[in-house]
Amino acid sequence: MRVRWWAGVAALVVVSGCGTERALEIPSAVQEPKVRDCVLKYRDRVAEAQARTRLRREIADYVARQPGRIAYSAHDLVTGITLGYREHEDQMITASGAKVDVLTALLLRHGKLGAEERDLASRMISESDNAAADALWSRVGAAYGMNRFYRQVGLRQTRPGSNRFWSGTNTSPADRVRLLRLLVKGGYGLARAHRDMVLGLMSRVEPDQAWGVSAAARPGDQIALKDGWTPRPFDHHTWTVTSYGRITGPGRDLLLSIQTDLQPGEGQGIQAIEGLAKLIGYRLSSLHQLKTRPCSGTPYV
Numbered sequence: 001m002r003v004r005w006w007a008g009v010a011a012l013v014v015v016s017g018c019g020t021e022r023a024l025e026i027p028s029a030v031q032e033p034k035v036r037d038c039v040l041k042y043r044d045r046v047a048e049a050q051a052r053t054r055l056r057r058e059i060a061d062y063v064a065r066q067p068g069r070i071a072y073s074a075h076d077l078v079t080g081i082t083l084g085y086r087e088h089e090d091q092m093i094t095a096s097g098a099k100v101d102v103l104t105a106l107l108l109r110h111g112k113l114g115a116e117e118r119d120l121a122s123r124m125i126s127e128s129d130n131a132a133a134d135a136l137w138s139r140v141g142a143a144y145g146m147n148r149f150y151r152q153v154g155l156r157q158t159r160p161g162s163n164r165f166w167s168g169t170n171t172s173p174a175d176r177v178r179l180l181r182l183l184v185k186g187g188y189g190l191a192r193a194h195r196d197m198v199l200g201l202m203s204r205v206e207p208d209q210a211w212g213v214s215a216a217a218r219p220g221d222q223i224a225l226k227d228g229w230t231p232r233p234f235d236h237h238t239w240t241v242t243s244y245g246r247i248t249g250p251g252r253d254l255l256l257s258i259q260t261d262l263q264p265g266e267g268q269g270i271q272a273i274e275g276l277a278k279l280i281g282y283r284l285s286s287l288h289q290l291k292t293r294p295c296s297g298t299p300y301v
Contacts, residue, residue: 038295043288051286052083055279059085062279066272068238068262073173074280077184077253079288083280090157090172092259095228097242098161098169099124099133100198101179105149106140107194125201125226128209130167137166153188155179167230176244176257184246184255199224202245212243213256215274216281221249229266238262241269247281256280 063070063085073087103121107113113121120136123129140146146160146169157175161168182188183195202224212227225245232238244257258276263269 039292040295041290041292044291047289047291048287051283051289055083055283055286058283059276059279062276066260066275067264067268068260068272070258070260070272070276071173072256072258072276072280073177074257074284075177075181075255076284076288077181077255078251079285081284081287083284083287084173087174087177088157088172089259090159090170090175092170092172092242092261093161093167093228093230093240094169094171094176094242094259095167095230095240096128096130096133097171097176097226097228097244098166099128100183100202100226101146101149101158101169102133102136102140102166103198103201104179104183104190104194105146106136107197108149108152108188108190109140109145111191111194121197122201125198126204127206128227133166134164137164153179153182153190167228171259173244173257173259176259177255180244180246180255180257184253199246202226211270212273213245213247213258213277214243215277216254216256217247218249218252218281221247221252223247229269231266232261235262238264239266239269241266241273243273243277252285254281254284 069092071086071089071092073084075082103125106117106121117136117139120132124132124136141148142164143160143162150156150158150160155171155175155178157172159170160166182190183199186192186195203222205225209227210223210225213225214223217223223245225243228240228242230240232240238261240261241263242259247254247256256277258273260269260272263272
């Protein structure tokens with residue numbers, strides 16, 4: 001008798017005798033399963049709470065050293081982490097930040113845009129063209145139409161500027177994040193193609209207007225944002241400077257809005273926003289910490 005084995009396939013035994021041969025099938029060799037270590041992952045709530053306390057303290061110290069008034073809201077859609085300071089403050093104007101609202105409202109109301117409206121939309125967002133914003137503000141129904149839009153999509157801390165003054169729109173950082181979430185996740189009948197259009201334009205703003213929350217980005221992250229800035233001659237000759245947007249990358253989908261006012265100048269406002277954005281962008285992940293431990297009992301296969 002001769003026996004030959006092949007790993008993973010059946011072997012044949014040839015039995016000779018009385019001038020006949022017959023083949024018997026024998027089960028293949030059984031390989032032992034690989035044993036993997038069983039590991040449980042769970043949130044380290046104690047470490048997260050400590051990290052949150054440290055980050056809040058650092059942000060409070062930073063804000064206290066800046067001129068004017070600062071408010072912000074942050075929400076990472078991947079980890080679910082939220083963080084904010086005066087995020088429901090709704091007495092700060094958004095200036096050119098309202099241009100995203102105008103385009104979103106127009107798309108929700110009219111659906112398909114004509115060639116002229118698409119051109120106006122592109123100039124309004126990517127170049128922050130005020131004349132294009134004037135035209136689309138009128139077509140969406142000005143303050144009346146925008147107020148209807150805000151109620152429709154649940155932006156209850158946002159109020160449109162009066163008459164033709166879209167730049168006077170008041171909003172809160174929390175509502176800016178809600179608007180970003182609408183553009184990312186959808187809802188209220190806003191089509192995917194329309195959301196992609198708005199976010200696409202926000203990702204192609206002119207380089208000299210790409211400051212602000214972009215400072216929260218790590219190398220390789222993608223950025224879609226809209227900034228706003230305007231002098232306030234009747235408010236002690238100060239400035240309002242705002243920035244909000246989406247920063248995406250490995251393990252991150254961060255929605256961030258930072259608003260400032262009573263700034264001594266545009267440059268000081270930008271500097272205050274970028275310093276805070278950098279602090280949040282590089283430290284927010286510390287609020288989501290995992291621990292591991294072996295499973296009890298027999299390792300699993």
